[in-house]
Amino acid sequence: MPSVDFEEVRPVLLGLAYRLLGSMWDAEDVVQDAWLRWDGVDRSEVREPRAFLITVVSRLALDQLRSARVKREAYTGPWLPEPITTDEAGPLDTAELRDTVSFATLHMMERLAPPERAVFVLREAFELPYDEIAGIVGVSVVNARQMYRRASVRLADGRGRFRPTTEEHGRLLRRFMEAASGGDLATLTEMLHEDVVLYNDGGGRVRAALRPIFGRRKAAAFIAGLRARYDFSAARILEANGQPAIWARIAGTEQLITLDVRDGLVHAIYGVLNPDKLQRVRPTRAADL
Structure with a gap:
């Protein structure tokens, strides 16, 4: 044996x-x-x-x-x-x-x-x-x-099609956050797939959207609404689940934001805000955007 x-x-x-x-x-x-x-x-x-x-x-x-x-x-x-x-x-x-x-x-x-x-x-x-x-x-x-x-x-929807390299994914993340933090709604909207879905997981612990937000126009409007009320500037790039991700503090709430990128466009936005789920990825050191 x-x-x-x-x-x-x-x-x-x-x-x-x-x-x-x-x-x-x-x-x-x-x-x-x-x-x-x-x-x-x-x-x-x-x-x-x-x-x-x-x-x-x-x-x-x-x-x-x-x-x-x-x-x-x-x-x-x-x-x-x-x-x-x-x-x-x-x-x-x-x-x-x-x-x-x-x-x-x-x-x-x-x-x-x-x-x-x-x-x-x-x-x-x-x-x-x-x-x-x-x-x-x-x-x-x-x-x-x-x-x-x-x-x-x-699971075939989006799997097996063009996926960006880690470097390409990182560059797109930076463009996304720069557009969001700078209030560049036109650029942000151009980056989103027509059928993009935005998910926020607060788990009832912090304030978050209780339902997924579907579609380019609604997702862009949701981000723009947050941008109008809160500062997006304090953000970092780190790696989670084998891909670059954004660590941000918005309205005093820490969150990890990951993007599903397909054919050069953002097909899904995942925001994890539930503090119980963030303990393993909370950065001690991360690169500035």
Whole structure:
């Protein structure tokens, strides 16, 4: 039986649980539960320790995701994933791993049923064979293939099309914030996709829009209205979920703003204001815009 050091695989397990749950707090609880099970298992009966741990974490996360979905339905305002620093996301040495931890993809994965999400993550990010995925999720191999196909179709909007490089994304972020802070509504509007959606997650803890704002005109007007009342100048660029993001303080409220950029235009704006979700990304040092 091959040996395994749990701490060596912990980053991979955390990355898996986070992709399934969209919350690092919950992911840490799942991985801790997995460690307790690993600590108590008869190692002589475990032929593939890494596969065993991935199975345990996936199943624990699935159970938690099912109950979390009920809580999220009662959440005040839009629920957005908890942003994390890139180094917390586990290995990101493939495009698939990086894409599945991006804020936009995590948000889109909320559309999936828990088993579909597990199949998609295990196949897309970790490239597990379908027979292993089927065993983890508790479905047939044929069903696992079908679930992956359905999940891919549901997430196809915007995935696989042109995505900016990190440098291009950073430059667009700067243009966006400069236009917003300078009150340049024309430039700001030009940067927005016609079907842009703006989400604010305050979680009932701070003042935030309680419903998503749809469309270029309404989103630009919302930002312009904030600009007319509050100072946008105190902003920083940092990295979260493998991409550049904006850290800002608006009306005394800290928030992380991330953009989903497709074909050179902003397709979605995510503002996380809930202070409970900002503890991991609150900057100690960041570059001025």
